Amino acid sequence: MRLSVDNLACRRSGRRIFANLSFALGPGDALAITGRNGAGKSSLLAILSGRLRADAGRIDVADVGEASLPECLHAVGHRDGLKSSLTAGENLLFAQRLLGAPRLDPRAALERLGLGHAHDLPVAYLSAGQRRRVALARLLVCARPLWLLDEPTAALDTASQAVLAELMEHHRAGGGLVIAATHQSLGLAGTAELRIETAAAAPVADVLEEWA
Numbered sequence: 658m659r660l661s662v663d664n665l666a667c668r669r670s671g672r673r674i675f676a677n678l679s680f681a682l683g684p685g686d687a688l689a690i691t692g693r694n695g696a697g698k699s700s701l702l703a704i705l706s707g708r709l710r711a712d713a714g715r716i717d718v719a720d721v722g723e724a725s726l727p728e729c730l731h732a733v734g735h736r737d738g739l740k741s742s743l744t745a746g747e748n749l750l751f752a753q754r755l756l757g758a759p760r761l762d763p764r765a766a767l768e769r770l771g772l773g774h775a776h777d778l779p780v781a782y783l784s785a786g787q788r789r790r791v792a793l794a795r796l797l798v799c800a801r802p803l804w805l806l807d808e809p810t811a812a813l814d815t816a817s818q819a820v821l822a823e824l825m826e827h828h829r830a831g832g833g834l835v836i837a838a839t840h841q842s843l844g845l846a847g848t849a850e851l852r853i854e855t856a857a858a859a860p861v862a863d864v865l866e867e868w869a
């Protein structure tokens with residue numbers, strides 16, 4: 658998969674968040690999105706995942722056949738997207754059936770994240786770091802070339818951060834792409850950095866946020 662982003666701009670609640678963002682990624686590439694709180698890192702990921710409309714610019718994908726960009730990606734964000742009353746295994750099975758392109762079975766994915774024992778536990782019983790690891794296990798139950806990760810190491814202990822780094826390296830080695838918004842190093846070799854700087858304040862009155 659190839660992804661190219663040209664002169665992307667974002668406005669939220671009438672306020673310009675960023676403008677003129679451009680980058681291009683190919684198989685095996687990793688990009689760390691950095692910037693101060695509120696710079697627009699999560700907003701950029703929301704635009705890429707198709708949840709938020711860009712104010713300007715282009716996003717193009719290539720080498721994915723007929724698939725659209727949202728069909729090519731996994732997004733793991735601040736909200737874990739897990740159903741608390743379902744077990745970890747049921748959550749992953751649900752994701753696998755919804756997203757298609759099955760890869761590891763849920764138990765194997767949880768074991769890879771060191772959470773095999775949680776397979777039959779309701780997610781409501783898990784700690785914050787364990788929930789994050791179940792959300793990350795979704796990356797393994799379905800094959801999708803682009804991983805969009807928002808603060809992926811948040812709530813993870815050191816051992817789990819190392820496991821995540823291994824998973825990302827393995828994904829890249831297989832030609833996958835990783836884009837992560839982060840305040841700390843991803844621990845990956847050859848990661849490019851895109852730092853979002855504060856946009857010139859450009860308030861525009863009476864503009865409602867446009868969700869895709």
Ligand SMILES: Nc1ncnc2c1ncn2[C@@H]1O[C@H](COP(=O)(O)OP(=O)(O)OP(=O)(O)O)[C@@H](O)[C@H]1O
Nearest residue numbers: 669670674692693694695696697698699700701866
């Ligand atoms: N749902 C929303 N509606 C309107 N404005 C929003 C919304 N979500 C975020 N914003 C605004 O967009 C700007 C960018 O927020 P965003 O969450 O993208 O920043 P960030 O770089 O990810 O920050 P952090 O490092 O704190 O996670 C902020 O000024 C924020 O107030």
